[in-house]
Amino acid sequence: EIVMTQSPATLSVSPGERATLSCRASQSVSSNLAWYQQKPGQAPRLLIYGASTRATGIPARFSGSGSGTEFTLTISSLQSEDFAVYYCQQYNNWPRGLTFGGGTKVEIK
């Protein structure tokens, strides 16, 4: 099983600042990596797929990069609505399984 590790667990950022979230895979997943945002009491929302392609309707301040085992989600200028938990997900061995990282909580500093 491919293990996804996210860091940091919590990121304290001031509104308007840049946030950089990391995700590492235990083995190469090529570019088969997605990012999701989840707010309290809500289902996750797809942000990025293919490691760097924004999903429909996702603002340009969200960007993804990386391939193989190291990935980054960058939020260029945090807005109030961006404070949430972010999960990475690999789908390299789909459909035999999807695995998610443990999440990074982005909180207001």
Add this chain to the structure above:
Amino acid sequence: QVQLVESGGGLVKPGGSLRLSCAASGFTFSDYYMSWIRQAPGKGLEWVSYISSSGSTIYYADSVKGRFTISRDNAKNSLYLQMNSLRAEDTAVYYCARDLPTIDYWGQGTLVTVSS
């Protein structure tokens, strides 16, 4: 618009059974792969099971293999999860998800609580 609406959650004793349903609308259900994904209280996301568009290919997470059964009825635009031999660690919100394999649509979730 695409909608996925889960139902069937609730409180069940360890060893008991529950059947979750997901009603899909706003898209051609029979064209899409589907999955169940769960989230224990305060925890992260865990993929549970996958079913192909026709229902001919199915996969399960090791944690539920032999206890859970996924199925679908394309004529009724519905996805199901039969959960048997439930354990305390199965307590979670269960999401129905449209699987691309990225999950572009999620239901609102249904809470399953396994407790005596």
